[in-house]
Amino acid sequence: NAGVTQTPKFRVLKTGQSMTLLCAQDMNHEYMYWYRQDPGMGLRLIHYSVGEGTTAKGEVPDGYNVSRLKKQNFLLGLESAAPSQTSVYFCASHPLEVLFYEQYFGPGTRLTVT
């Protein structure tokens, strides 16, 4: 199993540009998450999904959109990038039985918006 993979690993955007981050997992997990990690602030939840075709807002959803058209993929979109979205983005997933299973994280995408 590849686990959780993220594409791309690095990206530099100019203010106003758009892009999509891809998260893929091959563990048949129902739950998938997008977090951002900023210095001194810990990981914060952007959006999450409890299954194919479902999405929900997390703690810091503004400026982002997501889609879960296939169970194994969770896409994070930035429609008009801003410097405040410079961050490291992590995807995570886990099975339905959340109380007993740990979260599995991807390697991260480092995004810089100039």
Place this chain on the structure above:
Amino acid sequence: KQEVTQIPAALSVPEGENLVLNCSFTDSAIYNLQWFRQDPGKGLTSLLLIQSSQREQTSGRLNASLDKSSGRSTLYIAASQPGDSATYLCAVRDGGYQKVTFGTGTKLQVIP
């Protein structure tokens, strides 16, 4: 609102020393608590997961304890090695399946 605190923010110890990392949380009504390791420029690797009904979990040289009533968890690392150098994060799950609150981590350096 759950708040998770990890003190100290950074720790430097000589190789071979036993050490304890601390994690405290404000709301004791949790489902579970997870400890992660993060290497520079990398993702998070799960170390231990403790359910709310458990008191501790062990994996190799690592032992994590949980005291819900006092809102505290500790990660004990025995006989530290330079390869243990990393940032250690704790994360608390509460209030629903999607609600996980992370601490800001303790950056550990083990000096050879």
